Amino acid sequence: MYPIALLVFSCFLFSILAALIKFTSIYINPIQQSFFRNFFGILILAPFFFNQKFFVRYKSNLGLLILRGLFGGITMILLFTAYSLIPLSQAMAISFSTPLFMYFGSILIFKEKVNFFKIFFL
Numbered sequence: 775m776y777p778i779a780l781l782v783f784s785c786f787l788f789s790i791l792a793a794l795i796k797f798t799s800i801y802i803n804p805i806q807q808s809f810f811r812n813f814f815g816i817l818i819l820a821p822f823f824f825n826q827k828f829f830v831r832y833k834s835n836l837g838l839l840i841l842r843g844l845f846g847g848i849t850m851i852l853l854f855t856a857y858s859l860i861p862l863s864q865a866m867a868i869s870f871s872t873p874l875f876m877y878f879g880s881i882l883i884f885k886e887k888v889n890f891f892k893i894f895f896l
Contacts, residue, residue: 792857792866799858808850 795807802810833839856865877896880886 789866792862795854795857796862799854804854804858805851807854808847811850812847 853869881888
């Protein structure tokens, strides 16, 4: 029951975030909004990161991590721009279709095996 409550609370907070982005897009550029979202997120999470006893000093796939961060940042800026340009309900519906596009992308790019159950649950 506890994880379900956390999931519902997370969805609630993301919907509030989308509404705030839509409301403040009149005054603040979406690029600036994404900067401040990341900046305050780092400020909130920094004590948790520094409290950890174990740090990974060497990353074998640092290039892929940088590429993932770059694509994540571009995605966030584009999503914030979509929130400011189109109705919020349409932007949320498009963002919920992300797993669908990721599955088809994994089939095309990574040659993921397709079976009945994956297609059925998709």
